[in-house]
Amino acid sequence: MNDILNQAIQIAKPNLSKGKLADYIPELTKSNPQNIGICIVDLEKNIYEAGDSNVKFTIQSVSKPIMLALALLEYDEEKIFSKVGKEPSGDPFNSYMKLEIVKPSKPYNPFINAGAIAIASIIKGENLQEKENKILDFFRKMACNPDISINDSVYKSEKETGHRNRAIGHILKNEGIIEGDVEETLDLYFKQCSIEVTVKDLALMGLCLAQNGINYNGERILDEKISKIVKAFMFTCGMYDESGEYAINVGIPSKSGVGGGIMASVPFKYGIGTYSPSLDCKGNSIGGLDMLKFISEKLNLSIL
Numbered sequence: 001m002n003d004i005l006n007q008a009i010q011i012a013k014p015n016l017s018k019g020k021l022a023d024y025i026p027e028l029t030k031s032n033p034q035n036i037g038i039c040i041v042d043l044e045k046n047i048y049e050a051g052d053s054n055v056k057f058t059i060q061s062v063s064k065p066i067m068l069a070l071a072l073l074e075y076d077e078e079k080i081f082s083k084v085g086k087e088p089s090g091d092p093f094n095s096y097m098k099l100e101i102v103k104p105s106k107p108y109n110p111f112i113n114a115g116a117i118a119i120a121s122i123i124k125g126e127n128l129q130e131k132e133n134k135i136l137d138f139f140r141k142m143a144c145n146p147d148i149s150i151n152d153s154v155y156k157s158e159k160e161t162g163h164r165n166r167a168i169g170h171i172l173k174n175e176g177i178i179e180g181d182v183e184e185t186l187d188l189y190f191k192q193c194s195i196e197v198t199v200k201d202l203a204l205m206g207l208c209l210a211q212n213g214i215n216y217n218g219e220r221i222l223d224e225k226i227s228k229i230v231k232a233f234m235f236t237c238g239m240y241d242e243s244g245e246y247a248i249n250v251g252i253p254s255k256s257g258v259g260g261g262i263m264a265s266v267p268f269k270y271g272i273g274t275y276s277p278s279l280d281c282k283g284n285s286i287g288g289l290d291m292l293k294f295i296s297e298k299l300n301l302s303i304l
Contacts, residue, residue: 005049007298008290022259027157058195059196061193062259063193064119064255066138067119067123067192074122083106105171109237111255121177132191136148139205141219141221145201150191165186169185203270206263206272234253248304250296252292260276267303
C-alpha cells in the first residue's frame with residue numbers, strides 16, 4: 001500500500017502548478033501550493049501515510065458531510081429536508097441564483113454553501129459557544145482525535161471577507177429557511193470551515209462513514225441510515241459542480257474543500273484523506289483528484 005500511495009503522489013505532482021490557491025480567503029494563500037499528502041485507513045485499523053501527511057489545513061467544505069450527520073442526529077429527516085433539497089444543483093458551490101429564481105425557495109442540497117449555512121442554522125445549542133463546543137466534540141469523535149481545533153486566523157479571514165456567504169445567509173433568512181439569528185449562523189458556519197485537520201483526520205472520518213457510523217475506536221457514532229444518507233450526498237454532490245465527472249472517473253463517495261482536502265469513503269473498505277491546496281477551476285484539489293483517480297483504478301475501488 002505504501003508503494004501505491006507514493007506512486008499516486010508522483011503521478012499527481014507534475015500537475016500541481018496548473019491550479020491556484022483559494023485567494024478569496026486571504027489566509028489560505030499562505031499555503032504551500034506544492035504540498036501534497038495522502039492517508040488510507042482500512043478496516044483492520046492499518047494506517048498508511050505518504051507525502052506531506054502531517055501538514056495541517058482547514059477542513060472548509062469537507063465539514064459539510066459531518067455537519068449534516070450531526071443535524072440528522074438531532075432532527076428527523078422531515079425537518080432537515082424542509083430546509084434543504086436532495087439534488088445536485090449544477091451550479092458553483094457559492095451560487096445563490098436558484099434561491100432567487102426557483103420557488104418555493106430552498107438550497108438544492110446540503111453541500112452547496114447555501115445548504116450548509118441552512119444546516120448550521122438548526123444545530124441545537126443555547127448560544128454560539130455551546131454550538132461550537134458541540135461541533136468540535138463531534139468532529140473529534142468522528143476522527144478519534146481529541147486535539148482537533150479551530151484555526152482562529154482562518155476563521156477571522158473568512159468572517160472578514162465572507163460577503164457572498166453573508167448575502168446567502170440573508171436571502172435564506174428572507175425565505176424563512178434560517179429561523180434564528182443570521183450573524184450567529186454565519187459565525188458557526190465560518191468556524192466549522194476553519195476546523196484544522198490532517199489527511200489522517202479526514203481518512204479516519206471517512207472510515208467512520210465507510211463502516212456505517214462506527215469510528216476507528218469501535219464506537220458507534222452514527223446509525224446506518226444517517227451514514228448512508230451522508231454517503232449518497234457525497235457521491236452525487238460532494239465534488240461541487242464536478243461531481244458527475246468525478247463519479248465516472250473515480251466512483252467513490254467523496255467531499256472536497258477549498259482548503260485542499262478531500263475525504264473519501266469506500267464502503268466497507270477504506271477511509272481516505274488527501275491534501276493538496278492547488279485547486280482547479282471548480283474548487284477541487286488537483287493533486288487530490290489525480291491521486292484518488294489513480295488509487296481507485298489501482299485498487300478497483302469504484303462503487304459503480
